[in-house]
Amino acid sequence: MFGLGGSSSAASSGPVNPAQIEMAVAELDMITDVFNRLVSSCHAKCISTRYSEPDLNKGESVCVDRCVAKYFDVNKKVGERLQTMGGVAQQSGSFGGGH
Amino acid sequence: MFGLGGSSSAASSGPVNPAQIEMAVAELDMITDVFNRLVSSCHAKCISTRYSEPDLNKGESVCVDRCVAKYFDVNKKVGERLQTMGGVAQQSGSFGGGH
Amino acid sequence: MFGLGGSSSAASSGPVNPAQIEMAVAELDMITDVFNRLVSSCHAKCISTRYSEPDLNKGESVCVDRCVAKYFDVNKKVGERLQTMGGVAQQSGSFGGGH
Amino acid sequence: MDFSQFNSAERATLNTIIEKKQMQDFMKLYSGLVERCFNSCVNDFTSKSLGSKEDICVQNCTDKFLKHSERVGARFAEHNAEQMNQQAKP
Amino acid sequence: MDFSQFNSAERATLNTIIEKKQMQDFMKLYSGLVERCFNSCVNDFTSKSLGSKEDICVQNCTDKFLKHSERVGARFAEHNAEQMNQQAKP
Amino acid sequence: MDFSQFNSAERATLNTIIEKKQMQDFMKLYSGLVERCFNSCVNDFTSKSLGSKEDICVQNCTDKFLKHSERVGARFAEHNAEQMNQQAKP
Numbered sequence: 166m167f168g169l170g171g172s173s174s175a176a177s178s179g180p181v182n183p184a185q186i187e188m189a190v191a192e193l194d195m196i197t198d199v200f201n202r203l204v205s206s207c208h209a210k211c212i213s214t215r216y217s218e219p220d221l222n223k224g225e226s227v228c229v230d231r232c233v234a235k236y237f238d239v240n241k242k243v244g245e246r247l248q249t250m251g252g253v254a255q256q257s258g259s260f261g262g263g264h
Numbered sequence: 265m266f267g268l269g270g271s272s273s274a275a276s277s278g279p280v281n282p283a284q285i286e287m288a289v290a291e292l293d294m295i296t297d298v299f300n301r302l303v304s305s306c307h308a309k310c311i312s313t314r315y316s317e318p319d320l321n322k323g324e325s326v327c328v329d330r331c332v333a334k335y336f337d338v339n340k341k342v343g344e345r346l347q348t349m350g351g352v353a354q355q356s357g358s359f360g361g362g363h
Numbered sequence: 364m365f366g367l368g369g370s371s372s373a374a375s376s377g378p379v380n381p382a383q384i385e386m387a388v389a390e391l392d393m394i395t396d397v398f399n400r401l402v403s404s405c406h407a408k409c410i411s412t413r414y415s416e417p418d419l420n421k422g423e424s425v426c427v428d429r430c431v432a433k434y435f436d437v438n439k440k441v442g443e444r445l446q447t448m449g450g451v452a453q454q455s456g457s458f459g460g461g462h
Numbered sequence: 463m464d465f466s467q468f469n470s471a472e473r474a475t476l477n478t479i480i481e482k483k484q485m486q487d488f489m490k491l492y493s494g495l496v497e498r499c500f501n502s503c504v505n506d507f508t509s510k511s512l513g514s515k516e517d518i519c520v521q522n523c524t525d526k527f528l529k530h531s532e533r534v535g536a537r538f539a540e541h542n543a544e545q546m547n548q549q550a551k552p
Numbered sequence: 553m554d555f556s557q558f559n560s561a562e563r564a565t566l567n568t569i570i571e572k573k574q575m576q577d578f579m580k581l582y583s584g585l586v587e588r589c590f591n592s593c594v595n596d597f598t599s600k601s602l603g604s605k606e607d608i609c610v611q612n613c614t615d616k617f618l619k620h621s622e623r624v625g626a627r628f629a630e631h632n633a634e635q636m637n638q639q640a641k642p
Numbered sequence: 643m644d645f646s647q648f649n650s651a652e653r654a655t656l657n658t659i660i661e662k663k664q665m666q667d668f669m670k671l672y673s674g675l676v677e678r679c680f681n682s683c684v685n686d687f688t689s690k691s692l693g694s695k696e697d698i699c700v701q702n703c704t705d706k707f708l709k710h711s712e713r714v715g716a717r718f719a720e721h722n723a724e725q726m727n728q729q730a731k732p
Contacts, residue, residue, distance in 0.1 A: 177649050177650050178649055178650060178651070179649045180651060181652050185648065185652060186652060186655055186659075189656060190656075190659055191486070193660070193663065194663075195489050197663070197667065198490075199496075200714075200718055204710070204711050204714050206500055207710070207714055208707065208710055209501070210504075210507065211507065211710075214682045214703075216699045216702040216703045216706060218702060218706075219702045219709075220705070220706070220709060221706065221709050221710060221713065225710075226713065228507045229710060230510075230713075230717055231508075231509065232507055233717035233718060233721065234511070234717070234721070235500070235504050235507070235510065235511070236496070237721045238511060238512045239500045239504065239512065240496045242520050242521065242524075243492065243495050243496050243499060243520065243524050244492070246525070247492060247524075250528065276469050276470050277469055277470060277471070278469045278471065280469075280472050280475050284467075285472060285475055288468070289476075289479055290575075290576070292483065293483075294579050294583070296483070298583050298586075299534075299535070299538055301583060301587045302534055303531050303534050305590055305591055306530070307527065307530055309594075309595070309597065310530075310597065311526060313502045315502065315519045315522040315526060316522065317522060317526075318521065318522045318526060318529075319525070320529050320530060320533065326597075327597045328533050328534060329537055330597045330599065333537070333541070333600040334594050334600065334601070334602055334606075335586070337601060337602040338586055338589060338590045338594065338602065338610050339586045341607065341610050341614075342582065342585050342586050342614050343582070345611060345615070346585075346614075349615075375559055376559055376560060376561070377561065379559075379561045379562050379565050380562065383557075383562060384565055384566060384569070387558070388566075388569055389666070391570070391573065393669050395573070395577065396670075397676075398624075398625070400673060400677045401624055401628065402620070404677055404681055405620070405624055406617065408684075408687065409687065410616060410617075410620055412613075414593065414609045414612040414613045414616060416612060416616075417612045417615035417616060419619050419623065424623065425687075426687045427623050427624060427627070428623075428627055428690075429687045429688075429689065429690045430687055431624055431631065432631070432690040432691070433680070433684050433690065433691070434680055435635075436691060436692040437680045437683075437684065437700050440697065440700050440701065441672065441675050441676050441679060442672070444704045444705070445672060445675075445704075448708065
């Protein structure tokens with residue numbers, strides 16, 4: 166879902182293909198962005214800001230695990246929605262498959 | 265206000281002028297940034313987050329139209345303010361006209 | 364703390380060293396980012412959003428000065444914490460000293 | 463954005479840049495929607511899967527935001543055009 | 553930022569970069585102020601134009617933020633200078 | 643991220659980029675933590691220095707966030723791996 170690297174095998178030697186690098190960097194930035202949003206959303210949902218102890222207690226830990234699972238669900242749901250609506254109305258750029 | 269492109273006509277052929285491209289890209293980024301802030305401000309002011317139906321109802325639609333109008337008003341007001349105060353006190357960089 | 368420029372003296376003439384430039388730009392971006400967060404945190408803590416007058420009143424000014432001081436304290440505390448925990452668990456990249 | 467000021471080579475370069483930016487904007491819209499609709503619609507962590515009420519809420523939240531964004535886009539273009547004419551008057 | 557570590561060519565490059573960044577910072581300050589003061593001051597959408605109370609609020613919000621930002625800037629510089637001296641001591 | 647699709651020169655380039663990004667991520671984590679824990683823990687501006695209660699709060703806030711972020715990272719990796727397998731099935 167978040168890290169859909171292609172799996173074509175490339176010759177181990179050869180020049181640097183800037184377009185490939187750019188795509189990989191864009192994908193890395195996207196994964197980092199999604200991760201940061203996930204961390205901040207689940208912190209808001211699960212962690213009490215009284216900060217009375219340094220460790221996650223039982224309830225917070227269980228909540229975080231479920232929160233991540235549900236976040237992935239919502240990510241899938243929104244993805245399907247965007248595909249059925251053929252991408253955002255004013256976005257003319259084509260958005261290739263799930264990559 | 266937001267898209268102040270110059271209107272000098274350029275020869276249709278000739279080399280790429282990187283400075284021109286950079287200015288155009290900076291302007292595009294600014295327009296996108298302003299648009300995203302406008303969308304999020306008017307969403308907060310006009311759209312109820314109960315999300316009981318998928319479409320904008322009458323009240324929400326009218327509110328959005330007025331919200332965009334007032335946002336442009338505030339944009340003009342703040343622009344005038346910044347110009348009268350000669351740009352922000354600690355900003356030494358010169359900021360050319362309205363471009 | 365925020366602007367830890369090195370103080371080695373360089374020959375005044377010579378070619379541009381891109382790595383040096385990149386480091387300086389990265390440091391500038393970090394200082395700007397920290398400053399913007401400081402401005403917004405202390406605005407939330409000290410400035411009343413009734414906006415009844417254009418100037419900072421006595422109470423607001425004193426609060427802002429103390430707020431900046433305490434922000435620097437927290438910055439030092441968090442820095443020490445991160446160093447004792449050897450950097451964030453999943454960060455494998457080495458982070459050179461205080462620079 | 464007035465494109466008459468650019469020659470054809472510049473327009474080609476700009477179009478490639480614009481296309482990449484639209485891709486990035488679409489990804490930001492996507493991850494922004496996930497965050498916004500998750501925060502608004504999902505509040506029950508007694509189970510690992512989305513409840514039916516949460517599911518409907520996420521769909522309405524997504525649709526509503528896209529329609530909202532579209533309407534703001536239309537008003538935005540109208541206001542910008544209006545200002546361009548005001549400036550163009552001698 | 554200690555500029556003594558750069559040669560004149562590097563300083564020239566850095567100055568151009570800094571000038572561009574200051575332009576961008578000014579634009580971000582501008583759009584940030586519009587968003588901040590709109591959110592704080594404008595709450596009545598029964599009409600399309602700014603009410604007089606809203607108008608005053610936007611002006612005070614802008615002035616106050618700039619003065620606030622200036623004061624934070626002064627304290628920020630003082631604290632940074634203080635830390636630099638502490639490090640410089642052998 | 644599947645690195646088999648890159649040749650050794652590309653992998654070297656990517657590693658340098660990734661190292662720089664990890665440095666930037668660490669700095670963003672740092673300044674994000676300062677902002678987050680300051681906003682949550684510091685509310686008394688009758689003095690210029692951190693109170694003992696505020697000091698403990700900042701330490702717990704930092705530790706808790708790092709542990710939270712670590713746990714999310716683990717679940718994130720598991721879910722991503724799960725999806726990769728689902729796609730790999732013919």
